[in-house]
Amino acid sequence: MNLTKEQQEILDGKQGDILARIMKTLVRYGELFGADSMVPVTSQYNHLVTSFGLKALAPVYELMDRLIESGNVSKQKFSADPRPLDPNVPSSFLQNIVFKNFMYSRQEDYEKQLTRLGIMEKDAYTCTCYMKEVGNTPAMGEVLSWSESSAVVYANSVLGARCNRNSGIIDLMGSVAGFVPNFGLLTDEGRKATWIVRIETTKKPEAQLLGSAIGMKVMAEVPYIVGLDQWLPGGLDEDAKTYLKDFGAATASNGAVGLYHVENITPEAVQYGKDLIAENAKVYVVDDEELNRVYRSYPVIWKKKDAAPKLCFMGCPHMSLNQLIDWTKKIEESLKKYGKTKVCIPTVFTAAPAVLKKFEETPYAATLKQAGVITSYICPLMYMNNPLSEKMPVITSSNKLRTYTSARYYTDAEILEQITKGGTAR
Amino acid sequence: MKEFKGRVVANGTTTAKALVSHGGLNTLASFQKALQFGDKKATCGDQNNPDLYGKQMAGKALCLPTTIGSTTGGLVLYCACSMNRQPACMLFSETIDSLAGAGAILADVWLDNVSMPVVDSLGEEFLSYVKDDMTITVKDDGVVVVE
Numbered sequence: 338m339n340l341t342k343e344q345q346e347i348l349d350g351k352q353g354d355i356l357a358r359i360m361k362t363l364v365r366y367g368e369l370f371g372a373d374s375m376v377p378v379t380s381q382y383n384h385l386v387t388s389f390g391l392k393a394l395a396p397v398y399e400l401m402d403r404l405i406e407s408g409n410v411s412k413q414k415f416s417a418d419p420r421p422l423d424p425n426v427p428s429s430f431l432q433n434i435v436f437k438n439f440m441y442s443r444q445e446d447y448e449k450q451l452t453r454l455g456i457m458e459k460d461a462y463t464c465t466c467y468m469k470e471v472g473n474t475p476a477m478g479e480v481l482s483w484s485e486s487s488a489v490v491y492a493n494s495v496l497g498a499r500c501n502r503n504s505g506i507i508d509l510m511g512s513v514a515g516f517v518p519n520f521g522l523l524t525d526e527g528r529k530a531t532w533i534v535r536i537e538t539t540k541k542p543e544a545q546l547l548g549s550a551i552g553m554k555v556m557a558e559v560p561y562i563v564g565l566d567q568w569l570p571g572g573l574d575e576d577a578k579t580y581l582k583d584f585g586a587a588t589a590s591n592g593a594v595g596l597y598h599v600e601n602i603t604p605e606a607v608q609y610g611k612d613l614i615a616e617n618a619k620v621y622v623v624d625d626e627e628l629n630r631v632y633r634s635y636p637v638i639w640k641k642k643d644a645a646p647k648l649c650f651m652g653c654p655h656m657s658l659n660q661l662i663d664w665t666k667k668i669e670e671s672l673k674k675y676g677k678t679k680v681c682i683p684t685v686f687t688a689a690p691a692v693l694k695k696f697e698e699t700p701y702a703a704t705l706k707q708a709g710v711i712t713s714y715i716c717p718l719m720y721m722n723n724p725l726s727e728k729m730p731v732i733t734s735s736n737k738l739r740t741y742t743s744a745r746y747y748t749d750a751e752i753l754e755q756i757t758k759g760g761t762a763r
Numbered sequence: 764m765k766e767f768k769g770r771v772v773a774n775g776t777t778t779a780k781a782l783v784s785h786g787g788l789n790t791l792a793s794f795q796k797a798l799q800f801g802d803k804k805a806t807c808g809d810q811n812n813p814d815l816y817g818k819q820m821a822g823k824a825l826c827l828p829t830t831i832g833s834t835t836g837g838l839v840l841y842c843a844c845s846m847n848r849q850p851a852c853m854l855f856s857e858t859i860d861s862l863a864g865a866g867a868i869l870a871d872v873w874l875d876n877v878s879m880p881v882v883d884s885l886g887e888e889f890l891s892y893v894k895d896d897m898t899i900t901v902k903d904d905g906v907v908v909v910e
Contacts, residue, residue, distance in 0.1 A: 362872045369864045386834045393798035396845035483835035504837025504865035593831040640811045741792050
């Protein structure tokens with residue numbers, strides 16, 4: 338790898354052992370993937386995946402202490418993934434003990450570490466940092482050192498920024514050094530599509546199902562999606578951004594997609610069109626039957642398969658403002674249709690603190706509250722990942738949550754029916 | 764017995780019993796519960812991986828195509844290594860992905876006295892040949908012996 342004089346001196350230890358190790362980590366990481374150089378991080382803010390003071394991750398906090406104590410803090414301010422705990426979210430006495438005393442006992446200390454390392458502000462905890470209400474929205478072409486798979490895929494695809502699927506810790510190290518290795522999704526070549534995905538469904542495909550199908554098929558490769566634009570008639574408007582947020586999160590968690598192009602919609606696809614497709618790209622056709630096949634393939638790991646759901650989580654990744662409003666309208670209508678006033682399953686909608694604040698300023702917040710829905714900034718995944726929550730029959734329309742936990746996936750329409758009418762939808 | 768040659772990602776030699784995943788290993792889903800609840804065997808908790816679900820990963824020669832899923836993947840591997848719950852080695856049939864690569868390098872650069880040899884690019888034939896409980900020997904030049 339060609340290093341500048343400054344980079345070589347850092348690597349040689351002229352700015353201390355810790356920074357030398359950081360540079361060594363980044364250089365070896367880059368060399369593994371054929372990086373030719375280290376390029377400057379150009380975004381205003383970073384985003385970190387590690388937001389939770391999980392006892393099990395003690396080695397990470399020890400490493401962060403070494404960075405702080407040696408003065409190697411982030412050159413950029415950053416946002417971080419959602420907090421793992423929120424007293425608003427229903428939990429049992431036992432769950433509270435497990436959450437506070439065993440799992441997230443390091444939360445307070447870890448948030449203090451993040452403050453010292455450079456978090457944007459005290460509530461900059463969300464997986465959807467790119468929402469305008471949050472303010473960490475990189476511009477097209479900017480180079481990032483982000484992690485959080487759903488945020489990386491969104492930044493690359495919907496915003497046209499450039500970021501590899503960095504791991505936690507690597508994200509912070511790129512920000513401390515101010516450089517990231519130039520490979521993969523940072524390069525023009527790495528952003529070419531090696532799959533063409535043809536959408537041939539008879540109706541707008543469920544974002545979370547389509548993302549899952551494509552993720553499982555293309556894994557870490559880049560798909561160029563044809564035919565989805567007919568279902569996104571407003572171009573890259575707020576609805577489309579919300580759709581692509583959920584779609585992308587499913588491609589990244591059910592596979593390892595870091596970038597997708599949607600013909601006539603996403604910025605690079607609009608600018609370069611089919612020139613983005615690499616030679617000999619493979620083809621994957623998605624029709625109604627294929628989506629049904631994928632849906633049927635999901636294992637249900639509830640002990641009692643027909644258990645009545647005890648909790649519904651929506652918002653993994655966190656919901657957008659227009660998504661909160663749309664769902665409020667849908668719930669209000671559906672409750673009226675079934676002659677009810679409140680949801681029949683405890684339901685939690687999660688969103689960024691800044692988005693929730695905006696939502697509270699709308700009249701829909703009162704309507705949603707009246708319908709019995711709880712809003713929260715929590716990370717549903719962090720809530721679910723323990724033996725107590727695992728035994729709970731939880732439903733969701735998040736394919737990411739389904740992948741990492743025992744939560745059972747249903748389509749948006751099925752979720753709506755279950756929480757407003759009751760009964761199982763399949 | 765068969766020999767395969769790959770690329771060395773993290774140096775080291777070891778001999779261990781094989782544990783084979785034919786699908787991508789979801790690092791967070793596989794290791795999280797084990798790390799959280801003190802499971803020294805690092806029992807795989809990924810419901811979507813029928814090859815590994817419920818099996819011990821610590822001390823095994825983990826043979827896989829790639830890792831997938833959350834970008835916590837690298838730090839989860841780093842923690843598994845730091846807490847001595849890592850596989851004896853990780854052997855990838857494909858080119859290693861950025862998350863597993865980061866985990867292997869973080870452990871190598873930042874942890875003393877921890878060894879987890881990692882070899883990638885072993886080829887499709889490696890993954891179709893190797894079966895659970897076969898004996899794997901990793902040599903320091905990227906040669907992997909399966910018997």
